[in-house]
Amino acid sequence: MTSVRRLLALPEWSGQVRVLAGAAGLDAPVRAVRPLAGPAAGHAVAADELVIVTIPPQPADWRLDALLRRVVDAGGAGVLVPCGPPPSTVAAPGAGTAAGPGAAEGTGTVAGSGATEGSGAVKGLEVSRATLLLADRLGLPLLGAVGGDPLDLVVAARLLLAEPEIDRARLVLAAHQAFDNRTCTPEDVVRRLQDLLGVPVALLDDRGQPLAGEIAEPGAVRVDEFVPQRVPLDGGMLLAHPALLPHPARPTLWLVAELRGTAAARAEIVPPALAVAAAAVQRWLLVHRVELERDARARTALLGDLLRLDAEPSAQLRRRVADAGWQLGGWHVGLRIGAVPALDLVPWTAEISRVLRAEGVEAVVVEHGEGWTGWTTFAQEPTPARVRTLAAKLRAAHRKLRGSIADHMGVGRPHPWPEGLAGTVAEATDAARLAATRPEAGFFLQVDQLGMAQLLLEWTRTDTFEPAARALLAPLRDQPGDLIRTLSAYLDAESSIAETAAVLGVHRNTVAARIDRVERLLGVDLGHRDERLALHLACRTVTLPGR
Known part of the structure; x- marks a missing residue:
């Protein structure tokens, strides 16, 4: 002031x-x-x-x-x-000035x-x-x-x-010159804005995590409010401006400038320049989205050609596969991921690949129907132990994706060469379709379990088996702790306390206590395979959809 x-x-x-x-x-x-x-x-x-x-x-x-x-x-x-x-001259002291106490009164x-x-x-x-x-x-x-x-x-x-207004106008003009109509990557936008303002700048995703640049307190930005924000900090403030796309399902990005010390005095000047930079991010998002959708259409078309393949792939098809970075040789294990309702698939494909890589799974993931189809490739035929390890990693990835992106997941068996790709993808699709009706399995199913599951379904659909199953499990009904669902998940998880706890979202001690109560209420020993099989069939009967 x-x-x-x-x-x-x-x-x-x-x-x-x-x-x-x-x-x-x-x-x-x-x-x-x-x-x-x-x-x-x-x-x-x-x-x-x-x-x-x-x-x-x-x-x-x-x-x-x-x-x-x-x-x-x-x-x-x-x-x-x-x-x-x-x-022309300075008055000498005592020359009649009114400066001192001896001056004449009046003027x-x-x-x-x-x-x-x-x-x-x-x-x-x-x-x-x-x-x-x-x-x-x-x-x-x-x-x-x-x-x-x-x-x-x-x-x-x-x-x-007028200096603040002039400073603001100069800054906005410089921002327009820095972010002209050319498309800049997020890293370029952050770097140019940081050079322009002389303060730390970052681009945050919809979770408040930096995508480019770095600031001291990114968690202070309220990412669920899609309006420009001023967030007070000790010794300064954060100025945040959203970069939005018209599509409501697209995550919001936030361009944030951190003003501390003397830079905080420019808090009224910086927001217009921040808005210009946010518009540059929006242009990049639009261009990037067009590229993503174009690539998605190309990947989906290529996947369709591979799944319809009934002979040796042509040279042209092999060239397209090579351009996409896919492998046709080796042994493939297919996977199918069903999306949550009304989800825009294209922006989330990269996130699914990221989560899979975080679990140690390198897979091709393609937007396909109401979800994603993918596969991972082994150079040699994988052993049963490697397949089980892969399934465990995929289950862990599904837990992270479940609810926000993915709804259910199915995994196929290993099949070799190009002609085996369609087979393992088909198995994964069948497994996913059944997994969508299996909350007790965490909405995840591997095809090795699928054949047994289908056989169990046939056994448990008989009119004589259903009353017997209900009578067998009757002592568990109306008991606290959802004992029937816990028992079903426990048997599906091959008697693994840890896996059951993960599926149900409870502590493993809770699962152990519930299983102990089940054995006491039913008078059974779940270590006995015949009793375990009978209970598994009974649980499958009473937990079928519609029953």
Whole structure:
């Protein structure tokens, strides 16, 4: 905020403006500067306004006192009055100035540039001593100007007051020049904006994690509010602007600037430049989205050609597969991921691949129907142990994706060469279709379990088996802890306490306690394979959809 003292430091003011009285109010804020033709001018005075009289008042003009009171009553910042040309010499001490206590009462002649602050000494301007005392008593700065055009002082002061707007305009212009119509990557946008502002800048995803750049407290941004934000910090603040796409399912990106120390004073200036940079991110998102959709259509078409393959692939098809970076040789294990309802598939394909890689699974993932079809390839025929390890990794990935992206997942068996790809994908699709109805299995099913599952379904659909199954499990009904579902998940997980706990989302000690209660209530030993099989069939019967 500009003050009267700050105006006095202007080069245009410092050589010819002196404080006559009211030095106690020099730190008063100045929001506007108004020129008046004379002290009697009838213009209303605004709060925090400095009044500059452009015509020298008459000696001992009572209207100057009236102007001081008008300015004080309105909450103004001060009054400046001019005089004639500056003197050629500085008045000698004791030459009749009104600077000291020995001055004659009545009027004070204000001497030249050698006067001290508050002395009221500027040659050529006679200010009543009563006026000086009034300004001191009111705490209102009374300034005197020697020579020059008062309107030049007005212009210099108004330029200073307009500095924030000028700074903002210059910054916005520089931002438009930095982010012209060319498409910039997120990293380029962050780097250019950081160079422009001289402060840390980052691009955050919809979880508040940095995609480019780095700031100290990214978690302070409220990523669930799609409006520009100002987040206070110790010693500064974060300014955040969203970069959105029209499609509602697209995650929001946030462009964030961290202003600390002296940079925090520019908090009112930076947001427009931040908005220009956010528009550059939006352009990149649009272009990137078009590229993603084009690539997705090409991948889906290529996958369709591979799944319809009934002979040796042609040279052209092999070339397309090579261009896509896919492998046709080796042993393939297919997977099918069903998407949650109404999900826009294209933007999430990269996230699915990322989660799979985090679990140690390198797989091709393609948007296909209402979900994704994919496969991972082994150079040699995988052993049963390697297949089980792969299934465990895929199950772990499914847990991370479940609910937000994926709904259910199925995994096929290993099949060799190009002709085996369609077979393992078909098995994974069948497994996924059945997994969608299996909450007790965590909506995940491997095809090695699929044949047994289908056989169990046939056994348990008989009219004689269902009443027997319900009677067998009757002691578990109405018991706390959802014992039937726990038992079913436990048997599906091959009696693994840890796996059952993961599927049900409870602690493993809870599962162990429930299984112990099941054995006591039913009077069975789940370590006995015949009793375990009978209970597995019974659980499958009573948990079928619609029963």
